[in-house]
Amino acid sequence: MTSHETVVGRANEADLDGILALQAANQMARGGSLSASLPEARVVAMMQEMPLIVARRDGRITGFLMTTTRAMNADLPIVQAMFAAYQGAPNAYVYGPICVGEEERGKGLAQRMFADLRRLEPGREGILFIRKDNEPSLHAHLKMGMKEVASFPFNGFDFAVYSYIG
Secondary structure, X not given: OOOOOOEEEEOOHHHHHHHHHHHHHOEHHHOOOEOOOOXXXXXXXXXXHOXXXXXXXXXXXXXXXXXXEOOOOOOOHHHHHHHHHOOOOOOOEXXXXXXXXXXXXXXXXXXXXXXXXXXXXXXXXXXXXXXXXXXXXXXXXXXXXXXXXXXXXXXXXEEEEEEEEO
């Protein structure tokens, strides 16, 4: 394997700065499509509770896929709205956010990170939300075999709720 290949695997605390930088670069206020910005302490706690998958290329984080238990982000209003629209299985977890750096998009990186997550969490339901005007994300998640199960409005936007079994 050459050093220029993108490697997908479970994140560790050394990846934190890269994860936070990629998250910041992809906020809606900066033209991105992430609907929330999670603080460093929350990302660390999430990383310790559930798999957080990253893509690394040349020592940089080029993608991430966060997951969390139901309880971890239950205080976030958008997560509350998602679960009000669709409860899911008792042991279901929250999938997302997922983010792929601009230079890596269209290369199957989201699918590779999702495959790694499914390997680590087999048989469990994952639940996520996507803004309905985020066509690239909707298309990518349908391509990964996820199904739309509900929808909800939040802060002036319409969101789709997707579900899959790992």
